Amino acid sequence: MSNHHVSIEDVPLNGFHQLLTIRSSGGWLMDGYVLSIIGVAMVQFSAALGLTSFWEGMVAASALIGIFVGGFAGGWLSDRLGRQKPYFFGPVIFFVCSLAQLWVQSGEALFWLRFLIGIGVGIEYPVAGSLLVEFMPRKYRGPRLAMLTIIWFLGAALAYIVGNLLLSTGAPDAWRWVLASPAVIGIVLFLVRIGTPESPRWLLSKGRSAEAEAVIKKVYGPSFSLKNLPEEKTEKKISLWALLHSGYGKRMLFVSLFWSCSVIPVFAVYSFAPRVLEALNLTGKWESFGSVAITLLFVVGCIIATRIINVLGRRAMVIHSFLWSALALLALGACSNGSAWLILVLFGAYAVLIGGAQVLQLVYPNEIFPTEVRAFAVGMGASLSRIGAAIGTWAVPIALNSIGIGNTMYAAAAVSFVGLAASILLAPETRSLSLQEAASLNH
Template identity: 65%
Template sequence: MSNNVSLEDVPFNRFHRLLSLRSSGGSFVDGYVLSIIGIAMPFLVPALAIDSLWESLIAVSALIGIFLGGFVGGSLTDRFGRRVMYFIGPVLFTLCSLLQLWVDSGPGLFALRLLIGIGIGFEYPVATAFLVEFLPRKSRGPRLAGLSIYFFAGAAAAYIVGQALIEAGGADGWRYALASTALVSGVLLLLRMGTPESPRWLISKGFTERAERVIKQVYGNGFGLKNLPEPPKPAKLSVRSLLHAGYGKRMFFVTTFWTCSVIPVFAVYAFAPKVLEALHLDAQWSSYGSMIITMMFVVGCLVATWLVNAMGRRSLLIHSLLWSGLALLLLGTFSEQSSWLIILLFAAYAFLIGGAQVLQFIYPNEIFPTEIRAVAVGFGTSVSRIGAVVGTYLVPVSIQTIGIGHTLYCAAGITFIGLVVSWLLAPETRGIELCRASSLAVDAEPARQPSASALRRAT
């Protein structure tokens, strides 16, 4: 049986659904891991007799690990394949989470949390590369965008499960809470069993026969390499040569917009009660406000996931950065106004930044070729986390020194830097084949949007 349909145009099938669950599970675990430490921290500090230095180091240990894992994981994923690295993160999560049951010192816990963070850093490039290299083009945007939603779901689950285990576990409740990640990551490890290697990566390494077998395994005997729009293996293609060829500009765009959109989000999410208190909201308003802001982050990501194909990547990113930046600017201007107006503007920011949030996974996976796709995601992850750590650290200092109003002006300025860079460099990749989206030809007219008729023909 002969079939000339491109693999990017096949209907979304059972395999795609299972692969989406496998990769989304990684985002769920990431959100769970990064949130559970905040619940356990008040109990583990006295239990382990940890001083303030080690408390601070444990709090940022996972972020440091993500920074290291992003750099290393992206390179390893592009060098050794998607399938191998797909299991490294869950193995690290499971083993290090279980070892937290017996940890007896601050340095020991720091080391385990650092390794967990490295596993998370591995997870971002490999999970997203797997998705984008298998999914039909119509499903790429929404499915990659959905990873952000699973992150928040994991964070919410950590708060619920962690609190229940601490209350039920007595003096060792915090240990059970930290170790509970092992159950979640263990399920993820089992779920990923049987995942085939990416045919695009196999082709990029010259393993065409293996790629042919994977395609037939996933799509049926009627499909083969002829159905996969992927250029053949180049004679010699290094990361350095690709960056010098023009992908360096794309790397600058991805890391800049990603970092500029992450810094205010991490600062607001981590210090929402403190920021609201600085805006003169009482304890009740501050508590309700934090809940509303958290909920609006999720709603914003959900709406952006729905809009990413309808609006297009470029338009969604520019509008998200523009209007969320204006919300922060208004917060700085009206920082002395009524409580309801402040919460409304904060909620508006949380909702409007959703577009930039979901595109953090979409753009680097679509605009880089298979040879450096995971490297680009890993590099963007690492650089953005540097900004997140610095921004989070500076928020309380900034509130004390220059005041809440000027702090919010700074956050707006950072967002507008991302806006300017996106306006100048963001390409439109909606509805086009992955090999064309990752070619430099798309940069020729970055501001040009495809017509509705062209989009229908493409999809």
């Protein structure tokens, strides 16, 4: 049978696509793991290294600052070097810098190692994301992108489970092994990615059509060729100024605001889950059990949201997600002296209800910008939201000490209400529109 007229956008999923999903989603697993593992060991290493609350905040926020730098670097590198080479940068950085934490002697050294790990994570976003989107048939792109958010939270849950197991050994320097544990994921990720081909779309954009054709034949079968790759307009480089002036400024504002407001409370709660639960008088087994339970509820929230995204629509989902999760945070502020069960129920409710805004972080910016600015807009959204998250994370230990847990929760609720206002005013509806229609400004 001739495949001359079958676009590779419409082929059925094959083994290569499934393997590529595993190879790329490893980056998100790593991200969830490294950003959460710091909270698990915070109390121990803080005491061992004699950190002030300023340095506690700096160490917790360091990876987020690194992600901000790495996000821009990853976009630039994947334009220059392709997707394939930078695909290995993240795993190498994770391995080397995680292992180095076994010998760390100061808050400053820990800050710089975590900063470098953050750069590795930041590189993953544009590089692993581009590879996945550029090979994935169009029908599966949305669900696969939403799935990466779920993988992130699974990585976070794994961090709490592994971290608490290592701490429970009671070894005096157990926290060092907790912080070094991501090295294992780094080496596995490196090995799994060996053999990944370069993106044919990138090769074509560099005029290397013979190599692009060879990759297509290898991935899709010998009857496929460049003729099966849909014609693409050559992507013109676009500056931030041109993006804002072309009428997409309002959308960039929406993506930056909604993304920031959906991650600031999550990262702040996450980096300090044990500390926050302790401040809410949940100590002992509640602390470790609570962290894992809440993480798994984030996963549940993301799975529910992924299931109903096409039923409810994007706009309704982001508005409801912010409204109800903000009310859960308000209740946490009001009931900060409540019973352990009440606190866990409210934390759990927040975790499930914010799922809608979480999965839309990768769906919205990929849908509402045209091809030539899509990667740039996603990178901008990710980087800007991480600045907000870094500030929020840095502020949590200081806020817990100065204004107390109740007011800290009220502040997190206020951030969520800003996200709600931005969504009501600015969120477009893109359900049932094609990518072209969703990205055009006049629907």
